[in-house]
Amino acid sequence: MGGLLSKEPPKPEPLLPIPWREVEFRHEAYMKLQDEIKNYQPHPKASTTNILILGNVGSGKSSFLNSMFSELRREDFNGRIQSFQGVRPPAQTSVTQRFDDILETKIKMEGDQIHCVVLVLSLHNAENLDPALIQFYEGLIGMLTKTGVPCKLLVTFVDKLVEKTEDLKDLYKRRDIKQKIEKLAKEMRISMCNVIVVSNYFEELKINQIKGTLLLEAVAQMLTAAKPFQERM
Ligand SMILES: Nc1nc2c(ncn2[C@@H]2O[C@H](COP(=O)(O)OP(=O)(O)O)[C@@H](O)[C@H]2O)c(=O)[nH]1
Ligand SMILES: [Mg+2]
Numbered sequence: 187m188g189g190l191l192s193k194e195p196p197k198p199e200p201l202l203p204i205p206w207r208e209v210e211f212r213h214e215a216y217m218k219l220q221d222e223i224k225n226y227q228p229h230p231k232a233s234t235t236n237i238l239i240l241g242n243v244g245s246g247k248s249s250f251l252n253s254m255f256s257e258l259r260r261e262d263f264n265g266r267i268q269s270f271q272g273v274r275p276p277a278q279t280s281v282t283q284r285f286d287d288i289l290e291t292k293i294k295m296e297g298d299q300i301h302c303v304v305l306v307l308s309l310h311n312a313e314n315l316d317p318a319l320i321q322f323y324e325g326l327i328g329m330l331t332k333t334g335v336p337c338k339l340l341v342t343f344v345d346k347l348v349e350k351t352e353d354l355k356d357l358y359k360r361r362d363i364k365q366k367i368e369k370l371a372k373e374m375r376i377s378m379c380n381v382i383v384v385s386n387y388f389e390e391l392k393i394n395q396i397k398g399t400l401l402l403e404a405v406a407q408m409l410t411a412a413k414p415f416q417e418r419m
Pocket of ligand 2: 247248249
């Protein structure tokens, strides 16, 4: 009982000796990502790159798009990024039904080939995720894998698991974070190499290079995944 009352400082989370994803946080690396995205061109077989962003309400889809737009230097991207049209699922339907509707509506609306599907999942309260959602993701990932459409799992809210923004630099070395994500990835049958982790801007007034690097890295990964698929079309 005494343990509950004694005020021990929180133990620092154990770090892996080697990160499971190499992300370079220096300014040059950040600028390199900016240039890579700025100079990105779809494969000549495709006129645009269409990325479908899917996720349950509150997973951080809008925040990710807003964060991404804040990060990309406006002058470089004027007119190059077409805004996304949000699709609102009808209320009073099951998770699976709602997602089926989103997919169908999107495909009917645009009539365009999707070159990469991004599933957005919050790591906050990840233990209490609706099993129906996980099951739906697993089915969708299986279907995409069969048809060869690249699929990424975008994990948001990782800031909830670190004390300060600076600690995000060690995100890919945190054993506890890796374990949480591995469990989800296993349930959804998606490979860890297709997982991208970000912390969206939600209260800050200015962009910062650590979050920015993770956000740009995410965009670069999506674009990189799309291109070989465009080539095979
Ligand atoms: N701490 C934190 N909050 C986030 C993050 N992403 C989104 N949020 C917050 O979560 C709420 C829902 O996010 P939103 O982007 O609207 O989710 P959507 O329904 O998927 O579009 C908003 O209040 C955001 O500020 C994140 O990475 N970290
Ligand atoms: Mg939204």
